Amino acid sequence: MQTYVALLYSIILGEGRRVVMSDLKAMAEGLGLKNVRTLVATGNLVFEARTAKISDLEQRLEKAFEERFGRHVDILVRGAEDWLNLAAGNPFPAESADTGDQVAVRVMRQPVGADAIPALQARAAEDEKVLLVGGDIWLVFSRERPSSRLLAAANHKRFGIGTSRNWNTVRRLAEMIGSRQ
Structure with a gap:
């Protein structure tokens, strides 16, 4: 297992709607990511997953985010060592x-x-x-x-x-x- 950091470009879904970090954490756990943690309410995730290509993790997270929250948001992922x-x-x-x-x-x-x-x-x-x-x-x-x-x-x-x-x-x-x- 490898540790990763994921950063959301935006957590604003529209007028008066924001992503709640517990919902974001649940979304990531639904993808099979382990030991998912958030930091402050601005779209920061730390998680563990099998070693994967960064671009694959970004695409998986972005797709799941859009399905769950109804809006595309760019999500950037870095491996722990890179972070x-x-x-x-x-x-x-x-x-x-x-x-x-x-x-x-x-x-x-x-x-x-x-x-x-x-x-x-x-x-x-x-x-x-x-x-x-x-x-x-x-x-x-x-x-x-x-x-x-x-x-x-x-x-x-x-x-x-x-x-x-x-x-x-x-x-x-x-x-x-x-x-x-």
């Missing part, structure tokens, strides 16, 4: 220690090329940062500005399928799977 490497590769440790909710990573289904980063850096405010690590986009958002142009710029249309998680969530998911290895 631990992602967390260990955080290029902003000082910022993460101070303001973990302002540091985020856009986890990508397909790695982003380095040529995409200058366009994001051009949208960053003076106190914001952008780096590419292993094909995923790391961001430090401004504490001074309530809204950032970076989040809107790092979207599906520009970079492909991905979803963002703040450092606090990345770290807690790593802690959840770190004890299982």
Whole structure:
């Protein structure tokens, strides 16, 4: 058995409807996934399954989600070792220690090329940062500005399928799977 992390792009089903994590957990268990756990109410799953291709797990989860909740949602899966490497590769440790909710990573289904980063850096405010690590986009958002142009710029249309998680969530998911290895 291998441990995996799954990240939902969205848990909003429509006007006033959100996915409840207990329903998401039940959906995953219905697929035969083992030791399914959720983290906060934003669509984070940790589970165990027989070793499989990541793309196969993503397709199974997306299909089950659409059948259960009536809407397609992109779901990104990473193996435990890949997730631990992602967390260990955080290029902003000082910022993460101070303001973990302002540091985020856009986890990508397909790695982003380095040529995409200058366009994001051009949208960053003076106190914001952008780096590419292993094909995923790391961001430090401004504490001074309530809204950032970076989040809107790092979207599906520009970079492909991905979803963002703040450092606090990345770290807690790593802690959840770190004890299982």
